[in-house]
Amino acid sequence: MYNPVSTYRIQFHKNFNFDAFENIIPYLQKLGVNTVYASPVFEAAAGSMHGYDGLNPHKINPEIGTENQLKSISKKLQEAGIGWLQDIVPNHLAFDPKNPWLFDVLEKGSRSEFAAFFDASFTGDFFKGRIMVPFLGDSLEEIIRRNELKIAFENDGFVLKYFDTGYPANPRSCASMLFLSGKNQDETLRQLRNQLEDLELITEPKMYALRWQEIRLQLVSILKNKKIRT
Structure with a gap:
């Protein structure tokens, strides 16, 4: 030794x-x-x-x-x-936008391949499968009133922008952002909505990640070709 x-x-x-x-x-x-x-x-x-x-x-x-x-x-x-x-620091990581494991969990929740890497609770009536992150500097009502939260499309995905930091939107939220009106949508958008709905039926993390990546590529193509604004 x-x-x-x-x-x-x-x-x-x-x-x-x-x-x-x-x-x-x-x-x-x-x-x-x-x-x-x-x-x-x-x-x-x-x-x-x-x-x-x-x-x-x-x-x-x-x-x-x-x-x-x-x-x-x-x-x-x-x-x-x-x-x-x-010194390998095995018990913690930085809360930072460039932390790929953390932001994958913020995007996919309990279906992230890295969900078990973090001490996060996805169960109970309070959480309802969601993960909570205390990054707001004021009450949600005040933040919205001051228009400090914005929806943007960055790095091939929807994000919720709070000042300079973009937090990834869950695929369910992406569907809501794309189809707020629910009217006058062409066949391409309807098919994408159906795919997003079917995605929620997948529970296996790796399969969920692969399918979401396929849908994300289609989403990028649609936003570029149709110049949809959020």
Whole structure:
């Protein structure tokens, strides 16, 4: 079993990245350090100075470096007889628009493939299958009165805009947004509405995601070709 006798804590961020760390490896070797204790190095919120506000544990934070750089560092540390102890932050992620797992849950609810990754309740009379997010700065009535909530179409999907942040609309809401009038709709729109209604019958997360992606592509095409405004 590896025994980290003498450790040296490294705090990675945009001002101290993999390049900067690689330059101090000889110094650490002279100090007699046998283990580097590294702060989180995975993708985090933009400008993070600590890395504990993670976004994607499958990617290296581009503000710190690349996977190839990390492999190069690993090789040099092995040659120097220095180990690497990685803080992985397994119990939380940042609430950020660039968090793909979180925003997938906000869009698909309990049918998201990542729903079980979060401590969220979808049951009970109060929630009724919905997830609640406290991002409003005032009561809903006041927010609506001041026209601070807007519906927009961004990144191939409907979003509810609150200032600069867009929160993804559930597919059921997309159907409502497209068919508010319910009149004078051509066959393409009627077919899309039927597909959205059928989508709600799918409960298996992967199948739901694939079908929703197919419908989303059709939705993008319709909005571009027909120039529908929301």
